[in-house]
Amino acid sequence: VSRAGEFRQLHRPGRPLLLPNAWDLASGALFAAAGFAAIGTTSLGVAAASGKPDGVAATRDETVALAGRLTRLPCLVTVDLEGGFDDEPAAVAELTQSLYLAGVVGVNLEDGRGDGTLAPVARQRAVIAAVKATTPDVFVNARTDTFWLAPRPPGSLDETLRRLSAYAEAGADGVFVPGLADPARIGQLVEAVDRPLNVLINPAGPPLAQLADLGVARVSCGSLLFRAAMTGAMRALDAVAAGGAGPTDLLTYADIQHLAEHAEWDGAGTS
């Protein structure tokens, strides 16, 4: 079985793949060293770390560079391509193939657009079909933003189902509905869609254990870990600024160096 095949097999309804999302090599190495078999990327983290806007196809180069780095880690890597970074299905297919040849096993393709609207279903079908025609082995996770885009009214389950069915028919290997937090709706989607369902962990929504019981096959962390990192840094800084010496219970310099062994880089160093 190929590495993409291994990744496919990790999508088990009821025993979901928990996917940490990395924004740089250090975060990816951290998650790989903790034993996670697969990691994703977070477009917010990638955008913020490099100072580019998120969700408006501005971070193609940064995403490709990050994917290249993450594939050096001893884990499977799936990459968030937002809407594909290009209007042309053929261009998205070419990008995906180049990532796959570099060792990436999966991609996320979303129908939400930078202006807050949803791409036409036909466009998403064409993109997914082009990607799968060019790289049949890659795991395409088709994301619909029916419950996600802020300017839109609360999502409709009918619209969501219509989109997910169309994407599955076009060849999507899995489907992803971020923003969905209602257990009943999650359960309905698991039943209605013939593909592994991916949801985003949400501190205000069902915990991982309940998502498993509902039959979810994959749980992404999205921007959660990036936001936890920023929060951790700010708290430590606040503690020092208040006159203190900083927290004593952090990962050490040696711990970070140890990550080097997993990332195949040599972290010997000095500050």
Place this chain on the structure above:
Amino acid sequence: VSRAGEFRQLHRPGRPLLLPNAWDLASGALFAAAGFAAIGTTSLGVAAASGKPDGVAATRDETVALAGRLTRLPCLVTVDLEGGFDDEPAAVAELTQSLYLAGVVGVNLEDGRGDGTLAPVARQRAVIAAVKATTPDVFVNARTDTFWLAPRPPGSLDETLRRLSAYAEAGADGVFVPGLADPARIGQLVEAVDRPLNVLINPAGPPLAQLADLGVARVSCGSLLFRAAMTGAMRALDAVAAGGAGPTDLLTYADIQHLAEHAEWDGAGTS
């Protein structure tokens, strides 16, 4: 007064400049948004984020790229150049000038080398003199690693003083002794060296308030905030992996978007 002059004025013995060290634009924007007047960089964070080794002159390009991004922030920026990324003093001077012209107000230059030895005093003097001859206005923070490099015996105060005096004579604007945690020694150095003294905050050492009382003029966070970020991410992931929904008290997506206003990038986005 120039921006470098403003930065110089922030070095006040007894009321030290607390310098948060950033590893990417997001962390820098976070610290700037919190009101810190000046930020530095952390070579460990830069190295780990990009998958390069720290302390062995491997991250010149990443450091220059990060400096370019950080100078877009509404705060003063000083950059850790490790040993200067080049053996030739003229090359270090050229690099520093290009950073200064891009808006950087200060640089750190360290005498510790990747092999665990200290550079000859004469080499460091030549580097500092070349930098100041080329860019007189830039704040040169001369770091000695007498108390820092792991393979070496415990540092000697005499050797430290000899080095700092030589660096000051060569034109250093400030001096930096990471690894120094003994209050008595810190006090002795403050008395003995005619330059603002910079130390690293150390959770096992004197807290900020005590460093102020000792007459320290600048306190760097080094890799502390980067390690706090990694720790925060890992704790959130552990909480989800244990079956939970993740922490609810994190910076929000909107908070990260708000940073955009400070960083002059548009963080509107989607995941």
